[in-house]
Amino acid sequence: MALSLSLFTRLVLLCWFTTSLLLCNGFPAAFHPHHHHPHFAKHNYRDALTKSIIFFEGQRSGKLPPNQRITWRRDSGLTDGAAMHVDLVGGYYDAGDNVKFGFPMAFTTTMLSWSVIEFGGLMKGELRNAREAIRWATDYLLKATVHPDTIYVQVGDANKDHACWERPEDMDTPRTVIKIDRNYPGSDVAGETAAALAAASLVFRRSDPTYSKLLVRRAIRVFQFADKYRGAYSNGLKKFVCPFYCSYSGYQDELLWGAAWLHKATRNPTYLNYIQVNGQILGAAEYDNTFGWDNKHVGARILLSKAFLVQKLQSLHGYKDHADNFICSLIPGASFSSAQYTPGGLLFKMSDSNMQYVTSTSFLLLTYAKYLTSAHRVVNCGGTTVTAKRLRTIAKRQVDYILGDNPLKMSYMVGYGPRYPQRIHHRGSSLPSVGAHPAKIQCSSGFSIMKSQSPNPNVLVGAIVGGPDQHDRFPDERPDYEQSEPSTYMNAPLVGALAYLAHSFGQL
Numbered sequence: 422m423a424l425s426l427s428l429f430t431r432l433v434l435l436c437w438f439t440t441s442l443l444l445c446n447g448f449p450a451a452f453h454p455h456h457h458h459p460h461f462a463k464h465n466y467r468d469a470l471t472k473s474i475i476f477f478e479g480q481r482s483g484k485l486p487p488n489q490r491i492t493w494r495r496d497s498g499l500t501d502g503a504a505m506h507v508d509l510v511g512g513y514y515d516a517g518d519n520v521k522f523g524f525p526m527a528f529t530t531t532m533l534s535w536s537v538i539e540f541g542g543l544m545k546g547e548l549r550n551a552r553e554a555i556r557w558a559t560d561y562l563l564k565a566t567v568h569p570d571t572i573y574v575q576v577g578d579a580n581k582d583h584a585c586w587e588r589p590e591d592m593d594t595p596r597t598v599i600k601i602d603r604n605y606p607g608s609d610v611a612g613e614t615a616a617a618l619a620a621a622s623l624v625f626r627r628s629d630p631t632y633s634k635l636l637v638r639r640a641i642r643v644f645q646f647a648d649k650y651r652g653a654y655s656n657g658l659k660k661f662v663c664p665f666y667c668s669y670s671g672y673q674d675e676l677l678w679g680a681a682w683l684h685k686a687t688r689n690p691t692y693l694n695y696i697q698v699n700g701q702i703l704g705a706a707e708y709d710n711t712f713g714w715d716n717k718h719v720g721a722r723i724l725l726s727k728a729f730l731v732q733k734l735q736s737l738h739g740y741k742d743h744a745d746n747f748i749c750s751l752i753p754g755a756s757f758s759s760a761q762y763t764p765g766g767l768l769f770k771m772s773d774s775n776m777q778y779v780t781s782t783s784f785l786l787l788t789y790a791k792y793l794t795s796a797h798r799v800v801n802c803g804g805t806t807v808t809a810k811r812l813r814t815i816a817k818r819q820v821d822y823i824l825g826d827n828p829l830k831m832s833y834m835v836g837y838g839p840r841y842p843q844r845i846h847h848r849g850s851s852l853p854s855v856g857a858h859p860a861k862i863q864c865s866s867g868f869s870i871m872k873s874q875s876p877n878p879n880v881l882v883g884a885i886v887g888g889p890d891q892h893d894r895f896p897d898e899r900p901d902y903e904q905s906e907p908s909t910y911m912n913a914p915l916v917g918a919l920a921y922l923a924h925s926f927g928q929l
Contacts, residue, residue, distance in 0.1 A: 464824045466923035469837050469883075470547055473916050476835075476883030477533075477554040479849070480909055482521060482589065483511035483561075493854035493879040497589035498596065501576045502564070505598040509576050512561030515666075516908040517847035519589045520577035523565060524654070524666045527613040528714040529909040530558040531682070532784070534620035535724075536917025539788050541624070543924035551916060552624060559621045559636060562614055566639055570646050574610050574654060575599035579665050586848055586867030590855050593864065599661045607654025609668040611647030612675030613717070615640045619682040637686050644679050647672075670716040673703040678717035681724045696725065697736055706743060710750045710759065711770060712781045714910045719747050723785050723792075730796035741798075744789060749802035751782065751815065756803025765828040765893040768819055773903040776833060776888035777911045779819050784914035786816040787921050813925075820918055823885065828893045835907070836882035843876035844899040846906035850881040851899060871899055885911040 479491040482498040501521070502509030513529065515522045533555045541548050565573040581594040601607035618640035625633040653668040677700060684692035704718055712719040725740035749757045751768070761769045770778040790809035793799065800807040818826075825832040825840070832838035835845060845851070852858075852867050857878070877899075884907035889895040895904060923929045 462922075462926035462928065463826070464821060464922075465928065466820075466919050466926060467928035469824060469834060470544070470916065470919035470923050470929075471550075472834060472836055472883030473885075473912050473919055474547060474550045474554055474883065476881065476885075476907070476912050477513065477557065477909065479881045479884070480513040480515075481511075481557060482514055482519075491882065493856060494849060495590045495855045497592065498576070501596050502573070502598060504596060505573070505600070507567065507573060507598070508564055509561070509573055509598065511557065511564065512576075513558060513909050514589060515910075517845070517850075517902065517906045518577075518579070518582050519587075519592045519594070519848065520579050520582050520665075521561075521575065522579075522662070522666050523562075523572065523574035524610045524613060524662070524668070525714040525908070525910050526558060527562060527610065527617040528717075529913045530555060530562065530617035531613065531620045532781070532910065532913035533558070533916060534617065534624050535788075536784065536914065536920065537624045538620065539791060540917045540920040540924075543929055544920045545929050547920070547929075552628065555621050555624055556632075559618065562617060563635070563639060566614060566618075566643050569642065570650070571600055571602045572607065572611055572614060572643065572646075573598055573600045574607060574658070575661060579661070585864035586852070586871045587862055587864055588849050588852050588855065588867075590849075591861050591863075597661070599658055601654050601658070603650050605654070605657035606650040606652035607658070607668075608647045608651045608672035609675045610654045611643055612672060612679035615644035615647055615679040616675070616682040616717075618643065619679070619686040622686050640679075640683060640686065644683055647679060648676060666714065668715060670709075670718075671704075674717040674721065677703040677705060678721045678724075681721050684728070685724070693734070693736070700739075705740070708746065710747050711778065712785060713777050719744075719785065720781075722747060723789050726789070727792045730792045730798060745800045745802075747785075748789065748800045748807060748812065751786070752802055752805065752807055752811075755805045755807070758802075761891070763889065763891055763893045765822065765889075766818060767822045767827065767889065767893065769891050772890060774887040774906065774908060774911065776823065776885050777908065779823065779888070780885065780911055780913075780915040780918065783816040783819045783918045786812045787918055790816075816918060817922060820915070820922060823888075823915070827889070829889070829895055831889075831895060833886055833888050833895075835884040835886070836880050842886050842895070842897050842905060844874070844897050844905065845877060845881060845884060845886055846899055846902045847877070847881055847884070850877040850879045850884075852878075854879050873899075881907065883912065885915060887911075 484496045512521050515525045578595045578597045618636045622633045622636035655667040680695045709718045722743040726744040728734040729737040750759045790812040793809040823833045825838045832841040887904045
């Protein structure tokens with residue numbers, strides 16, 4: 422018991438001294454995260470947390486700062502936006518190519534921010550790095566939304582970019598600029614961008630109030646545009662954004678998601694009223710259990726359930742029921758269970774970049790467990806009682822699988838553990854760095870390396886790849902983008918999950 426008290430005292434002291442008192446709001450006196458796991462961990466979650474954030478530096482576009490830690494990267498995309506006379510330098514490449522897609526970049530930003538909002542108070546020294554990763558994205562999103570009723574949603578021609586295998590520092594494919602506006606609306610990408618800016622405003626509320634206010638003001642304006650000029654961005658921009666980041670789920674989920682984040686960031690009753698009036702129309706009750714860059718329904722339910730569970734907003738009680746339905750879908754043997762798992766225990770949604778659903782689901786489980794603990798509540802799955810502890814156990818099992826507890830004993834985080842993917846589908850990682858090979862590598866010259874069996878010369882530290890198939894198999898082949906390509910939105914939710922686990926096992 423004395424051990425619990427001392428650890429809880431440490432948590433209180435951490436909250437007292439942290440640069441963002443906001444980050445402690447979710448940890449009431451009843452919350453004892455150390456009770457949930459024994460104090461022996463097979464994995465070094467702190468090391469994995471550090472690396473999961475470093476990864477974002479390998480995805481940076483623009484002029485790199487002096488403290489850049491992935492040093493094989495160099496400046497790139499320094500004239501982005503020039504085609505439309507706007508500054509679009511910066512931001513992130515989404516995955517293994519050299520295109521800046523605004524839709525997944527905004528979702529990445531929202532999830533990095535949510536990770537910090539829920540678990541940043543536990544991150545200690547990594548909190549500064551996490552904030553830097555968020556700011557690299559929000560600085561870009563502010564540029565992309567600089568003109569009212571317009572968002573620049575893509576830089577680069579994806580088809581021409583994919584026809585080359587070249588380093589971002591060398592790219593000579595067209596840096597086409599794609600935008601949405603009143604004539605070509607995109608409530609999906611606009612709603613997600615509003616969510617990202619609003620969520621990030623909470624991250625910087627104490628550490629940089631001026632920047633936080635800029636973010637929330639822009640979020641309000643962007644959401645108004647998203648709501649007033651409704652439509653899916655892939656309707657008008659199909660030839661540019663499909664099949665890469667088509668809005669398959671429509672835009673209703675992003676409007677609900679964006680409103681939920683603005684409600685949280687502003688506490689303006691306008692957004693609560695919007696959610697109450699429009700929630701059902703926007704699909705609040707849809708039985709959909711996939712959460713990722715395209716579909717935000719589950720995330721919105723979990724986020725809004727906190728307003729009921731923790732802040733006691735009775736008008737949102739339905740979101741607790743909707744969130745519970747999602748949780749029950751994940752519990753093997755429970756009523757309404759629909760999730761599929763590999764023989765090795767990995768949640769399996771689809772063959773293409775399945776790890777994005779593993780990381781997002783793990784984050785939601787840990788976040789909902791936090792809300793349930795705070796409210797002294799459980800989940801009832803048709804007679805089966807599911808506790809917050811059970812949710813944490815499931816999430817930990819998924820994270821441990823990623824880090825190497827799987828049939829292949831393979832870590833799916835590059836640079837973590839003794840065995841990890843060597844041939845990831847990533848141009849910059851697979852080709853000789855500018856430092857090692859200063860001469861330009863032409864568009865098609867890189868394909869011989871892409872198709873080779875040689876390991877990537879540059880380690881993209883912290884990258885989570887698409888992962889194994891439904892039978893736990895992973896061939897580690899570079900052309901296999903479904904299993905071997907990393908992406909920013911696979912890493913972003915994992916940052917929060919790793920922070921929680923590292924803290925729980927006394928590693929932070």
